[in-house]
Amino acid sequence: MTKPLNHFLDIADHSAAHLRAIVDRARKIKAARAGRPRGWRDPGEPLKGRILAMVFERPSTRTRVSFEVAMKQLGGEAVIITANDTQIGRGETIADTARVLSRYVDAIMIRAAKHSNLMELAQHATVPVINGLTDRTHPCQVLADVLTLEEHKGPLAQQTVAWLGDGNNVAASWVHAVGRLGGRMQLGCPAELSPDPAVMDWARAEKAEVMLTTSPEAAVANASCVITDTWVSMHDTDGARRHNLLKPYQVNAALMNKAAPGAVFMHCLPAHRNEEVTDEVMDGPQSLIFDEAENRLHIQKSILLSCLE
Numbered sequence: 001m002t003k004p005l006n007h008f009l010d011i012a013d014h015s016a017a018h019l020r021a022i023v024d025r026a027r028k029i030k031a032a033r034a035g036r037p038r039g040w041r042d043p044g045e046p047l048k049g050r051i052l053a054m055v056f057e058r059p060s061t062r063t064r065v066s067f068e069v070a071m072k073q074l075g076g077e078a079v080i081i082t083a084n085d086t087q088i089g090r091g092e093t094i095a096d097t098a099r100v101l102s103r104y105v106d107a108i109m110i111r112a113a114k115h116s117n118l119m120e121l122a123q124h125a126t127v128p129v130i131n132g133l134t135d136r137t138h139p140c141q142v143l144a145d146v147l148t149l150e151e152h153k154g155p156l157a158q159q160t161v162a163w164l165g166d167g168n169n170v171a172a173s174w175v176h177a178v179g180r181l182g183g184r185m186q187l188g189c190p191a192e193l194s195p196d197p198a199v200m201d202w203a204r205a206e207k208a209e210v211m212l213t214t215s216p217e218a219a220v221a222n223a224s225c226v227i228t229d230t231w232v233s234m235h236d237t238d239g240a241r242r243h244n245l246l247k248p249y250q251v252n253a254a255l256m257n258k259a260a261p262g263a264v265f266m267h268c269l270p271a272h273r274n275e276e277v278t279d280e281v282m283d284g285p286q287s288l289i290f291d292e293a294e295n296r297l298h299i300q301k302s303i304l305l306s307c308l309e
């Protein structure tokens with residue numbers, strides 16, 4: 001029988017034990033690198049001779065650089081493919097692209113315009129596929145967020161996480177993370193921009209402690225962590241409508257003061273400063289945004305190892 005591939009498509013696909021192992025390993029990888037130069041290779045170069053293809057149907061800074069540096073520091077290499085510079089942009093199917101890339105590389109990371117493109121790639125690839133963001137989920141980001149939150153506040157299972165604003169792809173992966181790893185999530189979203197009902201149904205079925213409200217104040221009550229994201233994501237076309245709906249959900253000092261004492265602030269970036277979050281919060285002592293960005297590197301390594309070892 002053919003062994004199933006170690007895809008990393010969504011947090012909800014994996015057991016709590018597997019996700020816990022990925023986060024804990026990332027913490028150890030980070031500790032081993034402390035104080036080393038950027039070019040220092042991780043001990044044993046465990047991905048020596050391995051190649052990752054990275055397919056971008058949407059732009060990226062953090063995902064692109066963290067995966068490429070992760071591969072280099074683990075001894076491997078990365079090939080970057082932007083949809084518009086390849087035959088994907090001229091209509092070659094995702095299924096054929098998957099079959100072709102599988103003949104060249106050991107794994108494929110895709111930032112997909114549509115979640116269905118990710119699923120089609122995974123269905124036809126014969127190497128592991130990693131979700132580097134779709135319109136539905138952003139699992140690599142949220143495991144980096146869990147690592148960051150736990151570094152500063154302790155186990156996720158003891159945290160109350162407030163999500164403010166659009167119930168988007170990152171929010172969906174956060175719901176999956178709380179469903180698998182524990183903790184409580186309080187989403188404060190306008191009714192028109194609530195999370196996908198399928199995500200909330202999943203949370204109910206998994207008995208995840210997830211509360212949805214339209215009140216920003218109720219969402220941050222007792223929260224040890226407050227999170228928001230851009231109001232207009234890469235796949236959105238209704239910017240003006242979104243700004244009007246989301247204005248009351250801005251994370252500012254007044255709202256942070258309604259969270260638990262010592263609450264931290266996170267944002268996956270890029271941010272639109274003084275829209276979804278004020279400069280004062282982004283640059284203030286509660287903000288973990290650049291630790292969060294750094295942790296993309298350490299978590300990508302752990303995810304890559306889980307897929308390729």
Ligand code: CP
Nearest residue numbers: 060061062063268269
């Ligand atoms: N947070 C995140 O995924 O950043 P990029 O869009 O820059 O990759």
